[in-house]
Amino acid sequence: MKTIVKYVMLDLLKNKIILAYTVVLLIISFGVFNMDENATKGVLSLMNLSLIFIPLVSIIFSTIYVYNSSEFLELLVAQPIKRKMLWLSIFTGLTLSLSVAFLVGIGIPVLLYEPSLTGLMLICTGLFLSVIFTAIALFASVRTRDKAKGIGLSVLIWFFFTLIYDSLVLLVLFQFSEYPLEKPMIVMSMLNPVDLSRILMLLKLDISALMGYTGAVFHEFFGSFAGSILSFVMLTIWAIVPLWFSVRMFERKDL
Amino acid sequence: MIIASNVTKSFGKLKALDNVSVTCNKGQTIALIGPNGSGKTTLIKTILGMVVPDSGFITFDQHNILHDWKYRERIGYMPQIGRYPENMTIAHVIGMMKDIRKDAVSLDDDLIHAFGLKAMENKKMRTLSGGTVQKVSASLAFLFSPDVLILDEPTAGLDPVAAEILKTKISKEKERGRLILITSHILSELDDLVSEIIYMQDGKLQFHKSMEQLQEDTGHVRLAQAIAHIMKSQ
Amino acid sequence: MKYGFAILLLFISFLSFSRAIAVGGGKKYTSVKKAILEAKEGDTILLHPGVYRESPLVIQKAITLIGVNYPVLDGQKKYEILTIRSNNVVVEGILFRNSGRSSYLDIAALRIADARYVTIKNNRFEFSFFGIYSQHATSCIIQGNELRSDAKDEINSANGIHCWKSDSMQITGNRITGHRDGIYFEFVTHSLIRDNYSFQNVRYGLHFMFSNNDRYEGNTFRDNGAGVAVMYSNHIDMHRNTFADNWGSAAYGILLKDISDGVISGNRFLNNSVAIMMEGSSRMKMTGNLFSKNGWAMKVQANCMDNLISGNNFIANSFDVATNGDLVLSRFEKNYWDKYEGYDLNRNGIGDVPYRPVSLYAMITERNPPSMMLYRSFMASLIDKVEKIIPVLTPVELRDNEPMMKPVKL
Numbered sequence: 001m002k003t004i005v006k007y008v009m010l011d012l013l014k015n016k017i018i019l020a021y022t023v024v025l026l027i028i029s030f031g032v033f034n035m036d037e038n039a040t041k042g043v044l045s046l047m048n049l050s051l052i053f054i055p056l057v058s059i060i061f062s063t064i065y066v067y068n069s070s071e072f073l074e075l076l077v078a079q080p081i082k083r084k085m086l087w088l089s090i091f092t093g094l095t096l097s098l099s100v101a102f103l104v105g106i107g108i109p110v111l112l113y114e115p116s117l118t119g120l121m122l123i124c125t126g127l128f129l130s131v132i133f134t135a136i137a138l139f140a141s142v143r144t145r146d147k148a149k150g151i152g153l154s155v156l157i158w159f160f161f162t163l164i165y166d167s168l169v170l171l172v173l174f175q176f177s178e179y180p181l182e183k184p185m186i187v188m189s190m191l192n193p194v195d196l197s198r199i200l201m202l203l204k205l206d207i208s209a210l211m212g213y214t215g216a217v218f219h220e221f222f223g224s225f226a227g228s229i230l231s232f233v234m235l236t237i238w239a240i241v242p243l244w245f246s247v248r249m250f251e252r253k254d255l
Numbered sequence: 256m257i258i259a260s261n262v263t264k265s266f267g268k269l270k271a272l273d274n275v276s277v278t279c280n281k282g283q284t285i286a287l288i289g290p291n292g293s294g295k296t297t298l299i300k301t302i303l304g305m306v307v308p309d310s311g312f313i314t315f316d317q318h319n320i321l322h323d324w325k326y327r328e329r330i331g332y333m334p335q336i337g338r339y340p341e342n343m344t345i346a347h348v349i350g351m352m353k354d355i356r357k358d359a360v361s362l363d364d365d366l367i368h369a370f371g372l373k374a375m376e377n378k379k380m381r382t383l384s385g386g387t388v389q390k391v392s393a394s395l396a397f398l399f400s401p402d403v404l405i406l407d408e409p410t411a412g413l414d415p416v417a418a419e420i421l422k423t424k425i426s427k428e429k430e431r432g433r434l435i436l437i438t439s440h441i442l443s444e445l446d447d448l449v450s451e452i453i454y455m456q457d458g459k460l461q462f463h464k465s466m467e468q469l470q471e472d473t474g475h476v477r478l479a480q481a482i483a484h485i486m487k488s489q
Numbered sequence: 490m491k492y493g494f495a496i497l498l499l500f501i502s503f504l505s506f507s508r509a510i511a512v513g514g515g516k517k518y519t520s521v522k523k524a525i526l527e528a529k530e531g532d533t534i535l536l537h538p539g540v541y542r543e544s545p546l547v548i549q550k551a552i553t554l555i556g557v558n559y560p561v562l563d564g565q566k567k568y569e570i571l572t573i574r575s576n577n578v579v580v581e582g583i584l585f586r587n588s589g590r591s592s593y594l595d596i597a598a599l600r601i602a603d604a605r606y607v608t609i610k611n612n613r614f615e616f617s618f619f620g621i622y623s624q625h626a627t628s629c630i631i632q633g634n635e636l637r638s639d640a641k642d643e644i645n646s647a648n649g650i651h652c653w654k655s656d657s658m659q660i661t662g663n664r665i666t667g668h669r670d671g672i673y674f675e676f677v678t679h680s681l682i683r684d685n686y687s688f689q690n691v692r693y694g695l696h697f698m699f700s701n702n703d704r705y706e707g708n709t710f711r712d713n714g715a716g717v718a719v720m721y722s723n724h725i726d727m728h729r730n731t732f733a734d735n736w737g738s739a740a741y742g743i744l745l746k747d748i749s750d751g752v753i754s755g756n757r758f759l760n761n762s763v764a765i766m767m768e769g770s771s772r773m774k775m776t777g778n779l780f781s782k783n784g785w786a787m788k789v790q791a792n793c794m795d796n797l798i799s800g801n802n803f804i805a806n807s808f809d810v811a812t813n814g815d816l817v818l819s820r821f822e823k824n825y826w827d828k829y830e831g832y833d834l835n836r837n838g839i840g841d842v843p844y845r846p847v848s849l850y851a852m853i854t855e856r857n858p859p860s861m862m863l864y865r866s867f868m869a870s871l872i873d874k875v876e877k878i879i880p881v882l883t884p885v886e887l888r889d890n891e892p893m894m895k896p897v898k899l
Contacts, residue, residue: 040782202865206864212736
């Protein structure tokens with residue numbers, strides 16, 4: 001496994017897109033922090049970036065990478081390697097390089113300008129989102145043989161998690177505003193990794209506003225030790241489940 | 256050595272393999288012949304475990320290959336179209352394969368030398384011509400002195416000189432008692448190597464005969480003519 | 490100042506003729522009660538260390554009661570510990586512990602009743618019901634005391650420093666925690682509350698009712714159940730105070746209810762659920778305040794009018810301003826809003842396009858609180874962006890026409 005990860009990494013690190021991605025993130029981060037004296041505002045901008053841009057880049061890049069290395073996969077599948085190992089190596093390679101890009105592009109500036117709990121949370125959730133959306137990308141690309149369809153599916157998934165899901169939740173909130181919705185809301189936010197990450201950030205950035213509600217359920221839940229552990233477990237599940245399904249499908253896939 | 260029993264595989268409506276049973280033994284050089292889309296490549300891929308059959312099973316040395324991967328250590332595979340990570344050089348690719356098959360007992364880099372790949376080993380894969388990529392594929396298939404060689408259209412895209420080098424290599428391996436499976440539709444240049452013929456059409460195995468048997472049945476000495484005879488008679 | 494000087498003069502004159510009476514183990518008196526009885530006007534009683542369980546005590550002459558190393562006056566949770574019914578009394582350096590409690594009587598650890606020029610200085614109050622209770626008091630000084638109680642809920646607790654129908658009080662440098670309200674004013678006029686630290690009280694850090702012409706400055710109110718409330722009062726000056734960490738559905742940095750003609754300047758509002766809640770407030774001036782990391786910097790109800798909000802800094806608040814109606818009769822100008830995205834082409838430091846501090850999403854969460862959970866989502870930002878370009882639901886009049894490009898120097 002290590003061997004293959006090594007080669008995937010070598011391939012990816014030479015990839016200009018990953019390099020460009022890192023540089024773009026770096027430029028944005030330093031730009032954001034230098035433009036504003038207020039570091040919190042910088043974290044806020046970077047949060048929006050990591051909630052929208054990071055999943056998008058992770059999912060699209062990973063999908064394209066998997067399709068582009070289909071022949072490489074074909075070559076290696078004929079070798080004495082467990083398919084599972086091969087697939088996990090691809091995942092590890094992608095995750096590692098996207099995470100490194102994120103850490104360098106956003107992690108380092110954040111640690112320099114805003115080395116607070118909020119900053120750490122931003123880095124944490126950003127890393128999780130990189131991993132989760134890579135896993136989802138693998139799932140999407142193993143499902144469809146056609147590259148265009150696969151990329152389409154990935155974009156759709158991204159779109160669903162960043163916009164459609166939230167719109168549906170808002171719809172539900174207003175449709176059922178007569179009912180106590182705090183607890184269902186917690187469940188609903190658990191079912192979307194972007195929302196979950198955003199809420200973890202919200203608890204750092206907007207705790208004052210969140211505390212302004214009679215139903216302090218959110219804070220009691222997410223603010224508690226058990227709640228935050230559960231949140232991170234949930235994020236981990238969000239990474240593992242699509243990955244596990246993709247492994248199962250890849251093991252049966254015809255190449 | 257390799258036994259396929261009642262292997263069936265469909266891609267959607269298309270039946271790529273329809274109840275195919277073949278037995279390939281050590282020391283044989285088998286030509287897998289059939290028109291385009293007859294299921295040759297699919298059969299090869301099922302043997303390699305790249306395609307999982309819908310029904311039926313394949314054994315390699317009496318072991319079912321399903322969920323197994325270790326047996327592939329003993330196979331060298333040359334794909335029809337080899338594509339490699341674009342940013343890797345030839346040396347990297349070869350190095351990687353050596354890395355992956357660390358357990359290989361003996362390395363055979365005859366073809367690497369014969370094709371002169373050493374001279375351009377620092378070229379990136381994406382800059383290579385189709386023929387050169389085929390040379391790399393061929394070199395890799397033979398690199399680990401495997402017991403079984405599976406060559407999918409090995410001479411397609413190769414220039415005559417390279418094709419000749421490959422042919423020589425194949426015959427050399429044949430003499431060593433390897434099992435060699437070759438798919439091709441132009442076989443003329445490999446005629447004299449082949450000991451067995453498997454003919455497929457529309458996913459079905461039409462026949463599996465020894466070369467002598469085929470020559471006897473059709474009355475043609477040359478393989479191409481023999482095949483043409485069969486195709487006409489159908 | 491005038492009164493302070495008078496007190497000083499009095500104090501000096503008493504000192505020159507006064508006796509000192511020592512109370513304590515091995516001293517002439519062992520009973521505080523007896524010492525008070527024996528003492529003449531102007532005498533000083535020196536209370537030596539020990540625990541005295543003699544409540545209730547009443548002082549009805551102008552004497553000075555000074556504790557040496559914090560002797561304890563214990564009310565055994567039954568009595569009002571000390572009542573002062575005379576002018577010019579000084580109580581200093583005493584630890585009042587376990588005052589009585591009652592659900593129908595206002596029992597205090599120390600009461601000032603119908604008195605003038607009383608000084609309560611550097612005492613400690615532990616587990617009091619009411620801590621210091623002043624009624625019909627004038628020109629008294631309550632200074633440097635530490636009040637610490639164990640209130641759990643509003644019903645079974647009482648206020649730290651409670652002033653009722655008093656005038657010209659000076660309440661400075663006290664620390665109050667664990668009471669119902671830290672400092673409570675009802676019908677109190679011309680008084681000064683300065684440099685106190687009121688924190689973790691069950692209800693308000695400071696509570697004003699029907700009290701006019703008062704001033705409070707340099708105080709810190711932190712993490713009280715509901716922050717600070719100023720109600721039904723006018724001409725209150727609030728200056729250089731810090732309001733911090735008041736979290737909850739009904740917790741405010743300041744709750745302004747039916748008040749007018751006040752000045753709120755140079756204060757800092759940090760991490761409150763709502764920094765300023767205004768209801769029925771008029772002619773208030775708010776300048777030079779800092780609003781940072783609050784849930785809402787201001788909630789201005791539609792029944793407020795003629796308020797001026799100018800030269801403040803709004804930084805890193807979740808929402809800047811929220812309102813419950815379309816009518817806005819208050820003026821916002823020359824504030825710094827960190828969310829402002831306009832430009833300044835003529836480089837005069839003032840943005841060229843107005844800033845609208847009310848965001849649509851603030852109004853949505855107002856109507857449907859759980860939707861706060863979608864705040865800062867892509868969708869929420871989209872909604873806000875669209876509304877900023879074409880305002881449909883947010884009040885058009887509520888805007889700062891001259892938003893500052895850089896934070897105001899405070």
